[in-house]
Amino acid sequence: MEKISGIWVxxxxxxxxxxxxxxELLSKGRKLAIALQAPLAAVLIGHKVRHxxxxxxxxxxxxxxxxxxxxxEHYLTLPYAKxxxxxxxxxxxxxxxxxxxxxxxxxxxRVASSTRSGLTADCTDLQIADVTQRGRLYKNLLLQIxxxxxxxxxATIISPESRTQMATVREGVMRVxxxxxxxxxxxxxxxxxxxxxxxxxxxxxxxxxxxxxNLKAANIIVAGGFGVGKKENFRLxxxxxxxxxxxxxxxRAAVDAGFISRDHQIGQTGTTVRPKLxxxxxxxxxxxxxxxxxxxKKIIAINKDPHAPIFDIAHYGxxxxxxxxxxxxxxxxxxxxx
Amino acid sequence: MAYRSVVCVKQVPDTSNISGEVMKPDGTVNRAxxxxxxxxxxxxxxxxxxxxxxxxxxxVYVITMGPPPAAxxxxxxxxMGADEVVLISDRRFAGADTLATSYALSMAIRKIxxxxxxxxxxxxxxxxxxxxxxxxxxxxxxxQVTYVxxxxxxxxxxxxxxxxxxxxxxxVRATLPVLLTVFGDAAIPRPFNAKLMMEKKxxxxxxxxxxxxxxxxxxxxxxxxGTLEKKGLLIFxxxxxxxxxxxxxxxxxxxxxxxxKVENVVLTSPERKRxxxxxxxxxxxxxELMTDHIFG
Numbered sequence: 001m002e003k004i005s006g007i008w009v010x011x012x013x014x015x016x017x018x019x020x021x022x023x024e025l026l027s028k029g030r031k032l033a034i035a036l037q038a039p040l041a042a043v044l045i046g047h048k049v050r051h052x053x054x055x056x057x058x059x060x061x062x063x064x065x066x067x068x069x070x071x072x073e074h075y076l077t078l079p080y081a082k083x084x085x086x087x088x089x090x091x092x093x094x095x096x097x098x099x100x101x102x103x104x105x106x107x108x109x110r111v112a113s114s115t116r117s118g119l120t121a122d123c124t125d126l127q128i129a130d131v132t133q134r135g136r137l138y139k140n141l142l143l144q145i146x147x148x149x150x151x152x153x154x155a156t157i158i159s160p161e162s163r164t165q166m167a168t169v170r171e172g173v174m175r176v177x178x179x180x181x182x183x184x185x186x187x188x189x190x191x192x193x194x195x196x197x198x199x200x201x202x203x204x205x206x207x208x209x210x211x212x213x214n215l216k217a218a219n220i221i222v223a224g225g226f227g228v229g230k231k232e233n234f235r236l237x238x239x240x241x242x243x244x245x246x247x248x249x250x251x252r253a254a255v256d257a258g259f260i261s262r263d264h265q266i267g268q269t270g271t272t273v274r275p276k277l278x279x280x281x282x283x284x285x286x287x288x289x290x291x292x293x294x295x296x297k298k299i300i301a302i303n304k305d306p307h308a309p310i311f312d313i314a315h316y317g318x319x320x321x322x323x324x325x326x327x328x329x330x331x332x333x334x335x336x337x338x
Numbered sequence: 339m340a341y342r343s344v345v346c347v348k349q350v351p352d353t354s355n356i357s358g359e360v361m362k363p364d365g366t367v368n369r370a371x372x373x374x375x376x377x378x379x380x381x382x383x384x385x386x387x388x389x390x391x392x393x394x395x396x397x398v399y400v401i402t403m404g405p406p407p408a409a410x411x412x413x414x415x416x417x418m419g420a421d422e423v424v425l426i427s428d429r430r431f432a433g434a435d436t437l438a439t440s441y442a443l444s445m446a447i448r449k450i451x452x453x454x455x456x457x458x459x460x461x462x463x464x465x466x467x468x469x470x471x472x473x474x475x476x477x478x479x480x481x482q483v484t485y486v487x488x489x490x491x492x493x494x495x496x497x498x499x500x501x502x503x504x505x506x507x508x509x510v511r512a513t514l515p516v517l518l519t520v521f522g523d524a525a526i527p528r529p530f531n532a533k534l535m536m537e538k539k540x541x542x543x544x545x546x547x548x549x550x551x552x553x554x555x556x557x558x559x560x561x562x563x564g565t566l567e568k569k570g571l572l573i574f575x576x577x578x579x580x581x582x583x584x585x586x587x588x589x590x591x592x593x594x595x596x597x598x599k600v601e602n603v604v605l606t607s608p609e610r611k612r613x614x615x616x617x618x619x620x621x622x623x624x625x626e627l628m629t630d631h632i633f634g
Binding site for chain 2: 101112203336
């Protein structure tokens with residue numbers, strides 16, 4: 001059997017639909033594959049998921065490794081890790097990318113350990129470059145760029161001696177390119193040969209809510225922080241978002257204080273967003289929060305504290321109490337848009 | 339049925355509360371000035387292990403890999419009620435990435451032996467990788483249950499747990515031995531026990547005993563490791579040979595990932611305009627946003 005090295009993407013799916021992050025990674029992987037002059041492959045594991053293969057082709061996959069079996073219907077660490085480990089050991093890909101989701105962050109380290117590959121968590125950028133490290137030149141290494149130290153530093157990590165370089169990548173940071181329905185690939189059927197050992201963890205129940213909030217797709221986000229003060233005041237944030245046709249976001253401090261549910265959280269431990277306009281209300285601008293929104297095209301900060309760090313990255317700063325500023329803002333906006 | 343548990347903990351710089359004092363004039367963080375703390379998720383992992391011991395009996399070992407000052411988090415583990423603590427420390431472990439770390443931890447856990455449960459925090463606040471837990475499970479050849487919110491029961495050789503996933507939860511059962519990574523809000527860590535603090539504050543690692551005897555030759559006489567161990571005050575201190583580790587798989591040598599470049603994040607903004615919270619100023623701001631087609 002021919003070895004297919006190059007760039008691989010783990011195409012996460014659940015109940016027969018692909019996770020966005022897989023498409024984001026294929027879009028980025030396409031560029032890396034061109035830089036490496038190597039093929040791009042997707043690994044698709046599940047049950048009754050064959051219908052997803054054409055989508056993976058259209059997002060740039062030259063090959064799809066398809067492991068389709070009833071035992072693989074739901075994600076379980078050991079069977080998925082076993083299949084990937086075998087594939088990686090045989091084909092020796094240069095790069096394997098995973099989404100930094102609860103599945104990707106569970107699976108990737110297990111596979112990296114069994115194949116003794118270098119693995120970097122939660123990357124926000126990836127590049128291919130020649131690198132001189134400790135006096136040696138390495139051609140075409142994967143530069144794995146990620147925030148570290150609570151977001152206070154940006155580190156570039158390399159795995160120069162690793163046969164396969166692995167990384168998990170934050171959701172929402174890589175742009176999805178337009179699919180090309182004319183792009184075709186080849187499917188490689190993967191032999192699913194698992195033993196009882198792989199099923200020592202059993203799923204009893206799974207509960208998943210469809211996300212009610214779609215922060216990633218919003219053009220305008222109005223977000224509240226701890227400075228909102230109390231839960232009742234959060235209605236102002238919701239009202240402003242409503243008037244502007246935007247979505248409601250929150251800092252971790254606001255979520256922890258119980259002002260709003262966790263699915264609204266933006267930042268290093270929440271969603272990464274890049275809307276056209278981000279209005280930060282009563283958000284001090286801790287680095288963990290900025291990590292999730294600093295790519296916004298325009299940022300308005302409303303805060304009582306003139307020294308709040310959020311003003312350092314805001315394009316427009318308003319020093320004042322949001323309880324007074326927001327109603328005024330709404331009033332003026334309504335007049336103007338009449 | 340009693341269980342032997344090992345909890346893996348880490349001493350980390352406190353990145354969550356960065357005050358002005360640790361900021362350098364150029365707006366970057368002086369990392370050396372951050373206080374060293376017990377990694378928050380690891381405290382919760384220890385709490386769950388202690389709860390399992392309270393309910394089913396058994397023994398809780400706490401291990402950490404780090405430089406000599408990391409002995410402090412082990413003393414804190416003793417204050418919470420850990421039975422035995424081990425400092426895995428050797429210059430040759432320095433510079434370990436997650437793979438080399440999980441290898442060294444796996445060798446230490448093998449040395450402890452007959453372990454039923456391994457607990458890790460979900461992630462450490464300095465690296466935020468969440469990789470060591472799953473990698474350690476693979477190195478030990480045991481299953482993993484990550485993001486544990488609750489241990490429901492241990493019964494008939496199965497551990498039942500609830501784990502958090504993106505947008506929901508799962509309930510799973512796993513055979514023992516098993517490794518768990520624990521979510522930060524799975525439990526509230528118990529406070530230090532005052533009696534244990536009095537008793538265990540004199541617990542010492544090998545490095546600390548050596549330093550004490552260097553300062554005062556008589557001190558070692560009173561603090562020899564054998565006596566301390568009998569009193570439950572010895573922080574076992576293991577190097578590469580003690581855990582039968584291969585040197586090439588430890589520390590920098592055993593780490594496939596390397597840091598190539600580090601840049602401090604500096605706060606900057608290209609354009610900064612200040613507006614007063616007046617109607618006139620808000621009109622100006624909204625006009626500008628409309629001209630830029632941000633609105634509409």
